[in-house]
Amino acid sequence: MKKIALVLAGALLALTVTAQRMTDEEFSETFKKGILHLSNNKLQLAEENFKTLHQEDEDNKNVTYLLGQTYARQGEQLPKAIELLESSIKAYTPNYKKTDPTEKRVSEYAYYYLLMAYSKNGDCDKTLNALNQFYTIYSYENEWYLVDAQELFRNCKPKEPEAEPEEQIVQEEKPVEKEKPKPYKYPEQKHIIGTKDIQYTYKGMEWGIQVAAVLEPVYTYEFPGLRNIEVYMDNNGVYRYIIGHFMFKSQAERLLKLIKKKGYNDAFLVNVKDKQKFSEQVITIDQDNVNKKIVGKVDFRVQIGAFRGDTVPDHLMEIYLKLDSISETQVNDLTIMTVGSFDTYEEASFYKELVQDLGVKDAFVAAFNYNRKVDLRHAIMHIKEQQKAIENRKKKESETSSQ
Numbered sequence: 184m185k186k187i188a189l190v191l192a193g194a195l196l197a198l199t200v201t202a203q204r205m206t207d208e209e210f211s212e213t214f215k216k217g218i219l220h221l222s223n224n225k226l227q228l229a230e231e232n233f234k235t236l237h238q239e240d241e242d243n244k245n246v247t248y249l250l251g252q253t254y255a256r257q258g259e260q261l262p263k264a265i266e267l268l269e270s271s272i273k274a275y276t277p278n279y280k281k282t283d284p285t286e287k288r289v290s291e292y293a294y295y296y297l298l299m300a301y302s303k304n305g306d307c308d309k310t311l312n313a314l315n316q317f318y319t320i321y322s323y324e325n326e327w328y329l330v331d332a333q334e335l336f337r338n339c340k341p342k343e344p345e346a347e348p349e350e351q352i353v354q355e356e357k358p359v360e361k362e363k364p365k366p367y368k369y370p371e372q373k374h375i376i377g378t379k380d381i382q383y384t385y386k387g388m389e390w391g392i393q394v395a396a397v398l399e400p401v402y403t404y405e406f407p408g409l410r411n412i413e414v415y416m417d418n419n420g421v422y423r424y425i426i427g428h429f430m431f432k433s434q435a436e437r438l439l440k441l442i443k444k445k446g447y448n449d450a451f452l453v454n455v456k457d458k459q460k461f462s463e464q465v466i467t468i469d470q471d472n473v474n475k476k477i478v479g480k481v482d483f484r485v486q487i488g489a490f491r492g493d494t495v496p497d498h499l500m501e502i503y504l505k506l507d508s509i510s511e512t513q514v515n516d517l518t519i520m521t522v523g524s525f526d527t528y529e530e531a532s533f534y535k536e537l538v539q540d541l542g543v544k545d546a547f548v549a550a551f552n553y554n555r556k557v558d559l560r561h562a563i564m565h566i567k568e569q570q571k572a573i574e575n576r577k578k579k580e581s582e583t584s585s586q
Contacts, residue, residue: 205239214284215398217249222396222421222460229253244274248289248296255300265304268297275320281420282398291320292418295328302335305342310335376400377467378416390435391427391455394447398422400465403474404561407568408445414465414473422465428455477552477565483531484510484521485538486549491516505541514556521549528563 205213217232233250240246251267254260271289279290298313314336321328394406400422403412415423426442429435435452442450455461465473487506488499499520503509512519522538525531531548538546550562 210236210239211284214246215282218282218398218419218421219396221249221253222417222419222423226253226257230257243287244271244289245286247271248274248293251293251300252296255296255303258303261300261304264300265297265306268293268300272297272316277320281418290418291317292328294320295332298332299335302339305340307336307339307341310339375468376416376465378463378465381415381462381464387430388432389455390429390432391425391453392435392439392442392450393423393425393453394442394450395424396421397424400468400473402468402471402558402561404476404564406447407564409442409447412474415461416463416465417460423453423460425453425455425461475561477557477561479552481550481552481557481562481565483525483528483548483550483562485523485531485535485546486519486521487538487543487546488520489517490520491518502543505543506538512551512554512556514554519549519556527566528559 213232213236217229217236220226220229220232230250230253233246233253236243236246237250247267248271251264251271254264255268272293274288275291275293276288277291279288280286281290294313294317298310298317301307301310301313314332317328317332394409394412398421400414400416403409403414403424406412406424409426411426413425415425417423427435427438429438432452439450439452453460467473487502487509490496490499502520506522508522510521512521523531523534525534528548528550535546535548548559550557550559552562
């Protein structure tokens with residue numbers, strides 16, 4: 184009976200362990216949190232995230248690399264950092280996907296953090312070997328890493344040799360069977376990002392305010408009440424939104440107070456000349472300027488169809504028999520067919536339902552800045568800002584007239 188009870192207890196324990204495994208969604212969320220903590224220099228929090236993921240999947244070399252990076256940057260548990268990073272570099276690929284939670288290979292920066300760990304641990308010969316490997320594979324994406332890697336080697340202080348044991352037992356190494364590589368399925372690229380490298384000639388620090396750090400890029404209009412925002416992509420693929428370049432920290436601190444009053448309580452000071460974070464500036468997202476603006480009138484229309492070329496498809500031609508006052512607007516190589524023109528999204532949305540009832544089931548509301556089609560959310564925000572400006576002007580006029 185005791186044996187049966189033990190077997191049952193073991194089975195229940197195995198079921199419990201299996202049930203506690205992370206879902207793909209939980210793994211992805213923990214991964215993203217870890218990447219954001221790395222980018223915000225919250226290394227202990229990043230360590231906790233990647234330690235959890237490493238316990239979940241010890242064979243995931245990308246997680247192994249990122250956990251090793253947290254140890255190397257903190258200068259703690261250096262032997263463990265070296266063990267993890269040495270293991271991870273076997274999965275190096277030049278096609279590394281920075282923010283993809285399903286990525287199991289590692290970037291060229293694994294060599295950089297490995298030589299950092301060697302240097303801090305006093306393994307100077309290994310630091311030099313890792314530096315030479317880094318030279319060989321580096322894409323020269325950001326030359327700062329090469330300069331810093333050289334500094335890490337030059338500043339390496341050899342550790343004192345450990346006393347050798349009286350008798351060494353040499354064990355015969357067993358051949359390790361290489362696991363056949365599985366075909367990698369590349370994720371679809373969500374955005375086309377245009378960037379430019381930033382070179383600083385002034386050697387001192389420059390202070391700015393980071394208002395956000397996100398994994399999915401957004402346009403700067405998403406930050407109401409703020410202007411002069413610059414966007415940078417760091418070496419972990421995180422997009423950082425920065426305001427200001429101040430030589431004096433006190434100037435940046437004053438601006439930080441104003442930004443927090445606008446509701447951005449998580450904003451904080453950064454050195455915008457930190458090349459690990461701010462050497463690659465984002466210029467375009469999906470071929471649109473990251474700082475794109477709406478100037479002038481915006482109206483909302485119900486889009487009922489679109490076609491390329493000079494021949495209207497038959498199914499769209501039939502719509503001409505169903506609806507009145509159809510307008511055609513040329514947008515790049517497309518002809519956009521719309522009906523109506525409304526000052527508010529709510530009015531256009533109500534009219535869209537009427538159009539759908541008439542048989543055009545796929546009709547939807549689109550926003551236009553004159554004859555330029557614009558993002559619907561951007562247009563709604565633009566309208567709200569205009570209304571707020573009008574209200575503020577009326578309030579000031581009222582206060583002036585009452586004096």
